[in-house]
Amino acid sequence: MGTPLSISRDLEIDLESLIGQCVAVLGIRGSGKSNTAGVIFEELLSHNYPMSIVDIEGEYFGLKEKYEVLVVGTGDGVEIEIDAGCAAEIAEVSMEKNVPVVLDLSGFLSDERNEILMEYLTSLWNLAGTLRRPYIIGIEEAHEFIPQGVKTELKEMISRIALRGRKRGLGAIVVSQRSAKVEKDVLSQAGMLFLHRVVHEVDMRVYSELLPWRKSEVKEIITSLETGNCIFVNGETVRPIYVRERATFHAGFTPSLETVATPELKQVSASIIEAIERAREGRGRKSRAQELEEQLARLQEKLGEREAKIAHLEETARTLGYIKVEVPQAPLPVLKHVEVPPPTPAIAPATQLPEQISAECGWGVIKVASEPAPASSSTLPPAVRRHVDRLVARVERCSLLERRVLGFLVAHSPGSYTASQIGAWTDCAREMIEDELPHELLEAGLIARERRTDGLRFQSRLRTFVTSEFAVYLPDIGEAGLHEVTQQLSDRLARTP
């Protein structure tokens, strides 16, 4: 035989049946839910059952008329002002020292309210895992915290308490006027239900799932319930009951013309208040200066991390050759008064061009190019890039005259030019170009020479040269790769003075 509770004359129920239980109290506005929940709390309090009530309307302080309940929150009527910084400590004191708490959240904006509740419930959940004592949490307007179809951290926590709290001794009493808006899992798993009147079809559908009756019966019975009457469901027991009226002041009563005086309220013993104040000072509410100091420390830490990241990225960029090095450009040669004719169509090489050249054989010892191609911006394989570097290095070892002629022709490809024209642009003597030049480049196949009526004409053969010189890489780099090689060589050779 357990400890009987006096909730209704129609009902025999004992205290033990509430340990670790999930209780749902549902019904439309004014149907008597808060009264029913209040009666359950009164019964539990009279047996010193530890609890917290999450009160978002500020209607449970009246329990103090008979019981030592601590009201915490913000605004008028609360005994201890709290915020998210000390919610966890209050929860610990409540569970450890068995102090019944009304967590009055009516004075907070919803973000802060949710933050406080999350801290509070997380603390209770964790501590319950160690203490494993009976404890119950009442939640008014539960649809606000465990809405159907929405995922939040807070909902996760409340659902966890309601569905899996039993092993820790944790029970929950969820109260809501919006049955259809409360997470279905919680309702379907609730072991005990107090179903007050509902009228809307959606709510009726929820009731039909919770009651073992036909839909038409559900509708008929439920709509005829009067204030204070409800259907009690607990396992096999399903019966209509009338819940007694609360013995303590119900701040959520429906006002009438009679004046209702607020009763004298019991105070929680000074030693408990002191214990909570100590917890608050130790780990709770922070001063503004403390908050700013902590914020500053966090920002400084972030700044340090960012500076380290920037340094690291700069180092990487340097390694990859991303950092642009400004090299003073040689001034362009002064243009002499020579008319440059428009480019003529490509010409065939005048002389028999030599076989494919190789950097390793015909081009002698290789030295490192002074300005290698930007490796990271190239999609070419390293071997190809090295080959390009070797060719550039080889050209750099040619005479100044050769380099200038090649640079000019590459830059003005595919045009063909006479020695006079090239001389005018490169500031070199025409005769030198005609007589001395450019044997090595011609032999390598980098340029071609053709005799025409207006004299010798020279033209860049870079593209043909690349096709032949890099033929071995074609399977790997394809035509696009050859094109890129030509482009890179063209850029670099055109810059050669």
Ligand SMILES: Nc1ncnc2c1ncn2[C@@H]1O[C@H](COP(=O)(O)OP(=O)(O)OP(=O)(O)O)[C@@H](O)[C@H]1O
């Ligand atoms: N069992 C009861 N016996 C007598 N009066 C009751 C009973 N239950 C509720 N009442 C009265 O009915 C009114 C509404 O009750 P209550 O505040 O509990 O409804 P509620 O369902 O919680 O409404 P709301 O959704 O607005 O919070 C109150 O004035 C209350 O005192």
Ligand SMILES: [Mg+2]
């Ligand atoms: Mg209510």
